[in-house]
Amino acid sequence: MMTINAMQDPYSIDCPGRVSQIQAVMARENIDVYLGSRLRTLSWVTDAFCPWRSYVVIPAQGLPTVFTFVIDAARVADDSWLDEDHVLGYAPLGGMDQITQIADFITETLRLKKGRVGFESGMSNYLPEGNLTLYEYESFRSVLPEFEFVNSHHIVDRLSLIKDQGTINRFREASRIVDCGHKAVKEAISGGGWKGMTETEIAGIAALAMRKEGSVWEWSFTGGNEIASGYRTGLAGGACTPATTRKLSQGEPLMVDIHAMFKLCLGDHAHNYLLGRATDLQLLHARNFIDIVSQTLKTYSAGISPVAIAERMMELAETKGFAEHMVPGFEHGIGMMGDEWRIGMNDGPLPYWTNPEHAYRENEVVICALQYACPQDDIGFRYENPILITKDGCEPLSKFALGVEIVE
Amino acid sequence: MSEKFMYLSPAWRDEVEKRLKESLSPEKMKFITTSVSFNYLNCPDGKDRCLYFQCEEGIISEVAVGDAGSRQAEFVISGNYDLFSQVTRGTMSSQRALMSGRLKLKGNMVKALKLASLADRINKVMAGIPTDY
Structure with a gap:
């Protein structure tokens, strides 16, 4: 099979580089984990269309993990640069809802017991913006009581301003x-x-x-x-x-x-x-x-x-x-x-x-x-x-x- | 009258393993490799236990009963003993138990979707074992 490498593909985007840029800012701002929920953040980080409510969890180092509605997770993994272990599905089943899964991921997979979570809040005239809802925010606060939540949308906004x-x-x-x-x-x-x-x-x-x-x-x-x-x-x-x-x-x-x-x-x-x-x-x-x-x-x-x-x-x-x-x-x-x-x-x-x-x-x-x-x-x-x-x-x-x- | 087995006892475990190997061919198990641990909370003796399955390329390679949390598995399903016994008896579907949140699953949900029908096949085999709960 012929493959086109990034140097030849005029539409190539350095997604791992984007994640590294986010992580560099997280380090400067003492953010231990970034919880992105806006559609623009999902697009910019995953390079995949995420029409269902989705989240991207970016650790201080390493690959991000996307959480999306389970019926679309395999397709998002197929479209994005991330593998199926980094695009997980949430579902209305015990232990599989989005709040539980993401909280477990932060505390068990990333092994963080406390720290600062960067999240995305604000308002927009644009309906599908995707800021964390009040219910989601309160739920995450409830299951991650040792964490401080810091509104950090500016990180992605600044990095995505100038187009590559x-x-x-x-x-x-x-x-x-x-x-x-x-x-x-x-x-x-x-x-x-x-x-x-x-x-x-x-x-x-x-x-x-x-x-x-x-x-x-x-x-x-x-x-x-x-x-x-x-x-x-x-x-x-x-x-x-x-x-x-x-x-x-x-x-x-x-x-x-x-x-x-x-x-x-x-x-x-x-x-x-x-x-x-x-x-x-x-x-x-x-x-x-x-x-x-x-x-x-x-x-x-x-x-x-x-x-x-x-x-x-x-x-x-x-x-x-x-x-x-x-x-x-x-x-x-x-x-x-x-x-x-x-x-x-x-x-x-x-x-x-x-x-x-x-x-x-x-x-x-x-x-x-x-x-x-x-x-x-x-x-x-x-x-x-x-x-x-x-x-x-x-x-x-x-x-x-x-x-x-x-x-x- | 056929012999009855005490739920989660060594004899019941042996019978589960025997019947699974007889009933479920690698083809029926889609040649999968995975592991799952059912964590039984609040067993009649007050302890928490696990029922562990290992499947290698579609062959049930291990069935084990032990202390809860004693085995690392790709999927972990946790719930009360009473609830699991209802699921095994067939008086409660695993879907209903999961959808109501009374059973809690940990693991990659996308992969779990692919395995759901296989888990049902295992459960049907276990449901056919005469068991005292």
Whole structure:
């Protein structure tokens, strides 16, 4: 059997190295064992998709051990770099529940009788974040009374902020796949093909094309591929549009926001159309939108902050007379699966929200995201594209040409 | 009338080993290699005991009764003597005992899943032994 070693595989990630990095910080912070529970932590450490409630226990030295729902443990072990002795299943059986198993693992397998447990707590606007619940926390405290529990999510957050080359390459591939989805949608709706179609059909056309190219999931928790038409494109704030069975209609806008996942890295690009014909008012909105997207992409670079971008872009929108149509935020975070919203360390003046003064650094990846919505005219547009922050600018990873296209 | 054996006695142990070797071929045991220790807590004499099985490539190579915790095994199942006796008699399923938390399992749950049907086969053989509890 031919094998591809890490040096040849452009998507290779040094997972043991990541664990060593975590352990080095644990040593500095006197953490004896790390109990990760967030989806982002599971993805970053295991390089496997862990959709069920899972935990990763990282000792001071040696390999981590994952605990996941028993029906999925063998698959997680197969997908990850860890062997089956380091991916254990919990189950609703005596001694096999997650609290008992993990506590026994810490005290018996790791032979720790007391010490400091790093765990993950906080809050998020993102539903599948995975912080330890109050019940879990109290249960672990109860069965591990000699241990001090220390909120340590910052360790993984800091280490995962700057993307390594393998991760960047995965993001590039995920975006290439998304571009194939957009190409398929454009071909399907062109030449009157849109007539009689529903938003859900558009979502499916994109999904099939992306799956053919290797996407494993239209990953977003906002409804997979988000398709909106007509007035739904212009809902105020409107950055969440799961596809409906609404039929596409002549003279309406169509927003196509599609998502691919490749090796846990995420593609996310939105493209916009006007169906059949466009009014002067619609074209004015489209020009406003394209202007501000273009300017935003030119503004990103290492050193700039979210608030600086927002100030500059809202000033532009105000000058051109469409500020009231803009959501005054121009990005959301992105990382491996489960790390969707955070920008930087989420250590701003409002706890667990973006620090507006976060200075972007080279090799951070964020989604450049703009929402233009004019409810009174039943029109809106969305732009999303993963961008790689570079020293002097940014690299948009999706290459699908920017524009609001009129399709006959 | 057939001979009755005292549960967990040396004679009962001998009968268990004999019947398992007669009834369970390596094929039926899927050629597995594993070990399991049943820890009986609160036996009638007040002691804790273990019933230990060793299986080598599908062959039952050892059945032992001893003090609880005296044998290291890949899987350890612990519970009260009364409960184990109900499971052995067939009046309580091992699934119910485990799902209710009255029996506690230690070991790799994923591997245990693969062995659950084999454990049932062993239990059925033991249930067929005339036993005084």
